[in-house]
Amino acid sequence: MLIGFNGATTIKNDLLTDINIVQKLSYDALEIWSAKLYQYLKKNTVSDLKKILKRKKVRVWSINSIECITFQDDKTFAKKKRECKKLCEICADIGCKNIVVVPSPNPKNIKQSEIIKKSVDALCELSDIASKYNVNLAFEFLGFKDCSVNNLSLCNKIVKKVNSENVGVVIDTFHFYTGGSKLDSIKDVDANKIFIFHINDAENIPIKFLKDSHRLFPGDGIIPLREILFALKNISYDKIASIELFRPEYWEWQPEAVARIAKEKTLKILEG
């Protein structure tokens, strides 16, 4: 399994810092945080980025993320499509294969059939754009109660209905746990359709109070990571485990220290 580093982990640091960390600590791949990318592109070009990645031998696994892609009015969705096209162009240029796309909060009084339909429609439209660039869309369910797609089973159902080669799922252990996804639901997923696996842990507090800021280094919390990994192994998933922590406490640390500890702890979990 490759080990990835997600830029959210060091959200206060810039893209170049993330690239340097990935190189220095021999991570296998970087997941670029899009806000850092946009910041970088204010003063640099995609060609500059390409050169740096090549020089430092850093592989980019994904760009994170296009948020709230569903239940948008035409004007806002047109904006999402433009964002998708722009990120696809960059992906094609720098050799990145995946863009993470995220569902919107749940509108009131909506039936699940409607959530599925709207999600499939939005993903199909974006998929048409991304396929022109040979880029995948990795649909990431969020475990929060108010998110329209908050568990693996529903996410997988939607992706199956989209039935497009370039649309798959992200499994994030924090969202898997907080949304109450069942370990059993992993066996219904085609491993080839898991484009990214985000690994992280969470504090031992009631699920309803858990927020992104409660994420912890893998192994430091209560998420059953070994069981999740075992279930993934059973379906022969072995692509990437990418560390994604949104913990303000870690954002205050030296970024390299956070990335070093995160990698050590993740390897320990992966080795069982």
Ligand code: ZN
């Ligand atoms: Zn994630």
